[in-house]
Every structure is written in structure tokens, then in C-alpha cells.
Amino acid sequence: MRSISIALAVARKDLASEWRTREIVPALAQFVVLALVIANFGFQFDSHNAPAIAPGVLWMALVFAGLVAFGRAFAAEREQASLEAMLMTPATPAAIFAGKALAAALLLVICEAVLLPALALFFAVPLTFDEVSAVLLATVGMAVLGCLFAAMVARVRARELLLPLLTLPLWIPFVVIGGQAVQSAMSGGSTTNSANGLLLDLDILFVVLTSLAARFVLDD
Numbered sequence: 524m525r526s527i528s529i530a531l532a533v534a535r536k537d538l539a540s541e542w543r544t545r546e547i548v549p550a551l552a553q554f555v556v557l558a559l560v561i562a563n564f565g566f567q568f569d570s571h572n573a574p575a576i577a578p579g580v581l582w583m584a585l586v587f588a589g590l591v592a593f594g595r596a597f598a599a600e601r602e603q604a605s606l607e608a609m610l611m612t613p614a615t616p617a618a619i620f621a622g623k624a625l626a627a628a629l630l631l632v633i634c635e636a637v638l639l640p641a642l643a644l645f646f647a648v649p650l651t652f653d654e655v656s657a658v659l660l661a662t663v664g665m666a667v668l669g670c671l672f673a674a675m676v677a678r679v680r681a682r683e684l685l686l687p688l689l690t691l692p693l694w695i696p697f698v699v700i701g702g703q704a705v706q707s708a709m710s711g712g713s714t715t716n717s718a719n720g721l722l723l724d725l726d727i728l729f730v731v732l733t734s735l736a737a738r739f740v741l742d743d
Contacts, residue, residue, distance in 0.1 A: 526618040533614075533622025534629070537596075541630060547595055548633055551588045555638040558584040563645045574709035577646040578702045581638065585658070585665075586694065588634050593669030594686050596627045597677040620670065620737035628666035635662065648709045653719070657704035660722040661697040667733040668693050674740045696725055 541547055562580040635658055643650040672689040676682040704718035 526615060526621070529614045529618035530621035530625060533619055534626040537623065537626035538629065541626075547592060547630055551591060551630070551634040552637045554591070555584045555588055555634055556641055558587075559638070559641050559645050573646045573648050574706060577642055577648050577709060578705040580646070581642055581658075581705060582698045582702050584638060585631075585635070585661075586691070586698065588638075589631055589662075589665050589669055589694075590687055590690065592631050592634070593627050593666065593673045593690070594683065596623050596670050596673045616738040616741040617734045620674070620741060621734065623674075624666045624670040624733075627670055628662055631662055631666065632659065635659075651708045653716075654705050654708040657701050657708065657719055657722060660719055660726060661701035663726045664697050664722070664729045665694055667729050671733045671736060671740060674737075693729075697722065700725075 559580065562576075566576050566580075639650055639655060639658065642648065669686075669690050672686055673682075676685045676689070679685055700718050700721050704722070707718065
């Protein structure tokens with residue numbers, strides 16, 4: 524319970540900082556809307572092929588938005604050297620990492636709250652519970668992996684280049700399985716539940732692995 528309280532306190536601190544500055548969420552919301560507008564004019568689609576095109580546009584926007592959101596997860600700690608101060612407290616590195624990942628995931632969820640209705644509007648595809656659940660499940664795994672690698676490259680000069688190179692290969696299962704789940708939900712298929720179950724398994728796997736690795740990454 525103490526670790527959970529620490530994680531929630533770290534997440535609350537990051538969210539309060541974003542509320543004061545408003546430097547990530549407005550930029551990400553503007554980015555995802557512009558990506559949908561460009562895709563809307565760039566692709567030739569109708570009611571028959573829209574369910575095949577919309578998932579690709581959705582995950583393309585989510586991947587790039589996630590790289591921006593998770594890349595800024597440790598920006599304040601890098602600029603103000605506050606991570607060392609947090610590590611000197613009795614808080615465990617795993618709890619600190621969980622709080623950072625939770626805050627970054629919630630910021631991406633806020634952008635998804637803009638992205639998914641806009642996608643349904645621009646591409647005239649249904650917005651279903653299965654579709655939303657697949658995106659949220661994929662967000663969990665993407666968040667823990669993105670924050671882990673963001674912490675690893677926080678002190679590296681070429682961090683903007685290294686973060687995509689390290690993160691994108693491990694995001695591929697979430698993009699592929701999540702894309703299949705979203706496409707099945709949009710077309711009324713029956714494979715969404717199995718895809719969501721696989722996404723949940725991947726979430727549990729990577730949450731455990733990143734929690735174990737957080738101590739070594741943050742201490743270094």
C-alpha cells in the first residue's frame with residue numbers, strides 16, 4: 524500500500540506540473556487531429572474500405588504521440604536534477620517508475636479521448652467498447668516500455684534519436700495486435716476478445732519486467 528501511495532503521489536506531481544504548464548497535452552491533441560485531417564485528405568476511402576484504413580492511421584498517430592509523451596516523462600527530472608532527490612527518499616525505484624509511467628499513460632489517454640471520436644467522425648467508423656478497450660490495453664504496455672527507455676536515455680545527448688530506436692521494436696506487438704483488434708471491432712468481427720486477452724498478457728509481462736528493471740535503470 525505504501526508503494527501504491529508513492530506511485531500515486533509521483534503521478535499526481537507530474538499531472539499537476541502538466542496542468543500548470545500545459546505544454547504536452549495541447550500539442551499532442553493538435554498533432555493527432557492534424558494527422559487525422561491529413562489522412563482524411565490523403566487517402567481515398569469509402570464506407571467499404573474505411574475500416575481497413577482507419578486502424579493504421581490510429582496507430583500511426585498513437586505511436587508518434589506516445590514517443591513525444593514518454594520522451595518528456597523524465598524531462599523535468601533531467602533539467603532540475605530532481606530524480607536524485609527522489610531516490611534519496613525511502614521511496615523505492617519501482618514505485619517512482621510506476622508513478623512516472625502512470626502519469627505518462629494518463630496524458631496519452633487524454634489524447635486518445637480526442638483521437639478516437641475524431642477518428643470515428645473523419646472516417647465514419649463506429650466507436651465501440653471493444654475498440655476503446657484494445658487501445659487502452661495497448662497504452663499500458665506502451666507506457667511502461669516507453670518510460671523505461673526514456674529513463675535509460677534521459678542523460679544521453681542523442682536521446683531524441685535513441686528513444687524511438689529502442690522503443691519502437693518492442694511496441695510492434697502492441698501495434699499489430701491492437702490494430703487487428705481495432706479493425707475487427709470496426710468491421711464487426713469476433714476476434715476482438717482474443718486480441719484483448721493477448722494484449723492483457725503482454726501488459727502483465729512488461730509491467731513485471733519493467734518494474735524489476737526500474738531499480739537498475741533509475742539507480743544508474
